[in-house]
Amino acid sequence: MTETVLTFKEVALTFETEEGPVKALSGVSLDIPKGRILGVVGESGSGKSVLALSTLGLVPRPPGRYGERSSIIFEGKDLLRSSEKELELVRGTGISMIFQEPMSSLNPVFKVGEQIAEAVELRILRKELKQARSISLLESLRGVKGIDESRVKEEVLEILRDVRISDPEDALDRYPHEFSGGMKQRVMIAMALAAKPSLLIADEPTTALDVTTQAQILSLVKDLVREFEVSVLFISHDLSVVSEVADDIAVMYAGRIVEVNDVRSIFRSAKHPYTKGLLNAEPRLSETRKSLESLAGSVPSLLRVPGGCAFHPRCPLVFPRCEKEVPELLPVGSSGEVACHLYHGEKE
Amino acid sequence: MSDGSEVLRVDDLRMYFDLGVSRLDRFLGGEKERKFVRAVDGVSLTISREETLGLVGESGSGKSTVARCILGLIPATSGRILFEGMDVAKVKGRQRRLLRSKMQVVFQDPAGSLDPSMRVRDIIAEPLEATSGPPRRQVDEAVERMMELVGLAQEYSNRFPHEFSGGQRQRIGIARALITSPEFVVLDEPTSALDASIQAQVLNLLKDLKRNLSLTSLFITHNMKVVSFMSDRIAVMYLGKIAEIGTRDEVISEPLHPYTRMLIASIPKTDPDNRFTESEEGRRIMEQGKEAPSPINPPSGCVFHTRCPYAMERCKVSEPGMTNVSPTRSVACYLYGDSEIPNRAT
Numbered sequence: 001m002t003e004t005v006l007t008f009k010e011v012a013l014t015f016e017t018e019e020g021p022v023k024a025l026s027g028v029s030l031d032i033p034k035g036r037i038l039g040v041v042g043e044s045g046s047g048k049s050v051l052a053l054s055t056l057g058l059v060p061r062p063p064g065r066y067g068e069r070s071s072i073i074f075e076g077k078d079l080l081r082s083s084e085k086e087l088e089l090v091r092g093t094g095i096s097m098i099f100q101e102p103m104s105s106l107n108p109v110f111k112v113g114e115q116i117a118e119a120v121e122l123r124i125l126r127k128e129l130k131q132a133r134s135i136s137l138l139e140s141l142r143g144v145k146g147i148d149e150s151r152v153k154e155e156v157l158e159i160l161r162d163v164r165i166s167d168p169e170d171a172l173d174r175y176p177h178e179f180s181g182g183m184k185q186r187v188m189i190a191m192a193l194a195a196k197p198s199l200l201i202a203d204e205p206t207t208a209l210d211v212t213t214q215a216q217i218l219s220l221v222k223d224l225v226r227e228f229e230v231s232v233l234f235i236s237h238d239l240s241v242v243s244e245v246a247d248d249i250a251v252m253y254a255g256r257i258v259e260v261n262d263v264r265s266i267f268r269s270a271k272h273p274y275t276k277g278l279l280n281a282e283p284r285l286s287e288t289r290k291s292l293e294s295l296a297g298s299v300p301s302l303l304r305v306p307g308g309c310a311f312h313p314r315c316p317l318v319f320p321r322c323e324k325e326v327p328e329l330l331p332v333g334s335s336g337e338v339a340c341h342l343y344h345g346e347k348e
Numbered sequence: 349m350s351d352g353s354e355v356l357r358v359d360d361l362r363m364y365f366d367l368g369v370s371r372l373d374r375f376l377g378g379e380k381e382r383k384f385v386r387a388v389d390g391v392s393l394t395i396s397r398e399e400t401l402g403l404v405g406e407s408g409s410g411k412s413t414v415a416r417c418i419l420g421l422i423p424a425t426s427g428r429i430l431f432e433g434m435d436v437a438k439v440k441g442r443q444r445r446l447l448r449s450k451m452q453v454v455f456q457d458p459a460g461s462l463d464p465s466m467r468v469r470d471i472i473a474e475p476l477e478a479t480s481g482p483p484r485r486q487v488d489e490a491v492e493r494m495m496e497l498v499g500l501a502q503e504y505s506n507r508f509p510h511e512f513s514g515g516q517r518q519r520i521g522i523a524r525a526l527i528t529s530p531e532f533v534v535l536d537e538p539t540s541a542l543d544a545s546i547q548a549q550v551l552n553l554l555k556d557l558k559r560n561l562s563l564t565s566l567f568i569t570h571n572m573k574v575v576s577f578m579s580d581r582i583a584v585m586y587l588g589k590i591a592e593i594g595t596r597d598e599v600i601s602e603p604l605h606p607y608t609r610m611l612i613a614s615i616p617k618t619d620p621d622n623r624f625t626e627s628e629e630g631r632r633i634m635e636q637g638k639e640a641p642s643p644i645n646p647p648s649g650c651v652f653h654t655r656c657p658y659a660m661e662r663c664k665v666s667e668p669g670m671t672n673v674s675p676t677r678s679v680a681c682y683l684y685g686d687s688e689i690p691n692r693a694t
Contacts (some may be wrong), residue, residue, distance in 0.1 A: 043543035180639045210406035211570065213639050215614035219625045239544065240616035244625050263620040281548035282618060283577035285600060291555060292577070294548035298513040314545075 003034040005199050005231040006055065006074050006095075012067030013050060013059065013255075022302045024050045024064075026255045029329065032199065037225060037232040039246030039263070041239050041278070043299050046252040048235045052203045055079065055233070056095060057087040074199070093126055096192035100204040102184035106176040112187050113172030116156045119194035121147055156194070162227070163190045164220060182213035189220065193228055200225075201233045206241060218244050239278050243267065251275045254300050254310035257329055261336030271338040273315050309341065317342060355532055355564045356395040356418065361427035363388040363413050367644070385643050387413040389588035390689070391427075392670075395532070400558060400565045402579030402596070404572060404611070408643055409585040411568050415534045418566065419453055420444075431532065449479035452525035456537035458517030462509040468495075469505040472523045479528055494523040498553060515546035519553070526557065533565045539574060551577060572615050576600050581676070584608045587643055587651040590670070594677030604679045606656045632657060650681070658683060 013025040025047045032038045042048040053059050055072055057079055072079040075094060079087065091097075099105045107115060124147060153172075160168035163186040176184055185205060192200055202221065206214035222245055225232055236242050242249055243263055250260045251272065259272040270276045280293035297314040300306055306313050312322040321341050329339040367383040388410040395401045405411045417424045420436050429436040431447060439447055452475065455461040462471055472491045476482065482490075495502060498519040509517055518538060525533055535554065539547040555578065557563060567578045575582055576596060583593040584605065592605040603609045613629035638655045641647055647654045653663040662682055670678040671685025679685075 043545060182639050210640070211572070212406065212610055212614045214616070215624055218616070222625050237543065238616065240618040243618045243620050244616045244623050267618060267620055278544055279618065281545050283548075283551065283573040285573050285576050285612065285615060287573070287577045291552045292548040294552055295545040296549075298515055298546060299543055 002036075004031045005034050006032040006072065006233070008051070009069075009071045009073065010067065011051070011054065011070045011072060011080075013047075013054065013070070014065050014067075015063045016065065017063065017303075019303055023255050023305055024302055025054070027329075028255075028257055030250055030257060030260065032231050032233055033248075034198075034231055035225075035229055036247040037222075037234055037245055039234045039236065039242030039249045040252060041236055041242045041249060042252035043237055045254070045299050045302055047255040047302075048237075048252050049203055051252075052097070052201050052233060052235055055199075055201060056091050056097060057082065057084070089126070093123060093195050094197055095199045095201060096195050096197040097201040097203065098185070098188045098192050098205045100207050102181065102188045102208075103176065105188055106184060108176055110175075111172065112174050112176060112179070113153075113156055116159060116187070116191050116194050117152050119191050120152050120155050120159075123195050124152070159190045159194050162193065162224065163187075165190075180213075181209050182216060185209065185213075185217050186220070189217075189224065193224060193230070196228070197230060199233065200230050201235070203235045204237065205234075207236070207238075214241070221245060239282065251278070254305050255302060256310065256339065258311065258340070259336065259338045260329070265336055269333075271332055271336070271343060272311075272340050273317050273342075274311050277314075277316075309339075353397045354394050355397050355399075355432060356393075356566075357428075357430040358391060358393050358414070358418065359428040359430075361388055361391045361414065361417055361429065362386075362425045363410070363417055363422065364425045383644055386588050386646060387643060388417065388424075389646070391585075391588070391590055393583055393590065393593065395564060395566060397564055398562045399580045400563075400567050400578055402575035402582040403566060403568045403585060404570065404575045404582060405585035406570055406611075406640060408587070408640060410588040410643070411570075411585050412536055414585075415453070415536050415566060415568055419451060419534060420447075445479055449475065449528040450531045451534070452528060452530040452532075453534040453536060454518070454521050454525045454538045456540050458514055458521050458541065459509070461521060462517060464509055467506050467508060468500075468512075468520055471509070471520060472527055475524060476527045490527055491523075494527050497526065497557070498523045513546070514542050515549055518542065518550050522550075522553065522557070526561070529561075531564060533563055534568070535565055536568045537570070538567075540569065540571070547574075554578065572600075572611055584611065587640065587646050589651060590680065591652065592677075592679045592681075593670075594674070594679075598674065598677050604673065604677075604684060605652075605681050606658055606683075607652050610655070 008028050008030040011025050011028040015022040015024055028051060040048045040051065050059060066080050070080055074090065079090065156172065157168045160171055165171050165186055179187065206217050209217060234242060234245055246263050248260065248262050249266045250257050251274065253274050259275045266275060270279055277295040281295060283292060295314050300310060308323040308325055309327050312318045315322065327339040327341045329337045330344050332338045332343045364384040364386050367385060369382055391414055393401065403411045403414065416422045418429055423437060431451065434447060469491050472494055473487050476487055476490055491505065492502060495505065500516065500519050539550050542550060551574065558565065567575065569575050579596045581595050582599040584591045584607065586607050591607045592599060599608060603612050613624055617623055641654060649665050650663040650668050653659040656663065660682065667689040668680045668682045669687035669689045670680050671687045672678045673684050
């Protein structure tokens, strides 16, 4: 067995709202193996982003509430049962995250060099003070404990070179607004990697970018994953973007994982009717079809998830059992898992 | 298919947005140069009857500005737009209202372009009432017909936009655009805000409508795969200019302009054995690492030369004009011809 960096175990998350409970995640179990890129793909309301936020303890509780059996295990610790102080240490040192909007994630009043330096300093301090129990303690120590500034600067420059910023000396003294969208995303990636995390979470990191810039960022992420030996949870609504970078793909629908497999198996022999639907709904460049094979209906609201298999009202292969019983995510064939009654048990 | 008669002709269209002189510069007594965003800088194109022209480009390429000029929503800086022989900028009064009913538009954001306080029935009816004002019964019939055409159930006619999903709202937008039986429709990123499975439904609907109603349209998108599915011909825009224009098959299967090639190479591939991140072209794009410059200070010569892997000395100083490489296709690139645009002072 390969080593696992992060394990989701039966993660269920419900938000209490005025209109009733919203079941954002239901029974999500998933492993991220070391050194691999796991792509999570799903349409709006599938729960993919809230899965990422859960990993960093960023879901406010209340209104969010996790199921009793839910756990997210990272480095032997259950993140759902960690204190805020423990989570602070995990964020940015064990797990880093890059978001969709680089502009809103970078501080507009600090120079790019300073923002990356902060991440580097925290990492150095944390290493020196293994027993440090909180980030706020480290923060206050930053001023007191003399950190070798030239060493930090060297490291910042190196990271900027790693993310292929052509003139790193010049970039140090610039403010985020002076950069284009793609350059800002490179700075975000630099900050995330400065912490030398073992897991990188990328939530739609290229969705706000133009296609040529997206191509650059996707190639960069792939290269860096190899160089830094970091595992990645890569979230996107776009199956083709995920296919470009991921080793494995998990498909989410209405808060559940409906299929997991390696990227080739998903592309060549998708099992779940929803995965097949997504693959066929995508127009191809050399398109010869007169019409696309579209899935009927629309993505369900998480306030009113259909009973049984949540996909059954849109499924072309639906049969009576699908309306009554939620299919479990179970192994099928030589690799992968699928949650669909077509593959498990009796059809009647 | 197209009978070849021309519905729309755009001649050397320019749209410069005046940024004025910066107040700080005026205060400091420094540079007093007026700055302009050259959003559209010399675009010419034609659209024939029953044809869909796809206009594709990245953000800042000027594709939406071209559409707004065509629709007469903003006055062009220079150039001419002829719709069925009428100069869009010059028609007035009744003629203008008539023109409006013949040209309609569907916008990207179905939530932002529908009045939240109006019922679906009234949203769809509004363009018809505004242009010809037929009797109520006739309007009701037309609304019913439109709702059926775009696949909306009649019982929804008294609901408000917020009660609908994104895909359904886009159907409302399409019904509203088609109720005046327009001869020409601008579709400005109509599926970009939609989920993949819903995008397929709306694209299929648009394609069916195009066939069944013999629509002529301009389809604007940043998505090469979508434009390839929808278009008969494709124009590729970069920094306010058309880089290449030709039939769909020509542009997609054999892109000529280096920018078109870069765009096509950058498309994420669903097939993991065909990844651009592992292709030669993809490597090149990444290593070169440049992004589109600002349209405020476009590069001299060919606007693409700063990112072009084939740039020659000549590309830096003089601007290539459109060269016809086949009866249906032209490219603005010195690799394919010597046509040159004389330097013009602005």
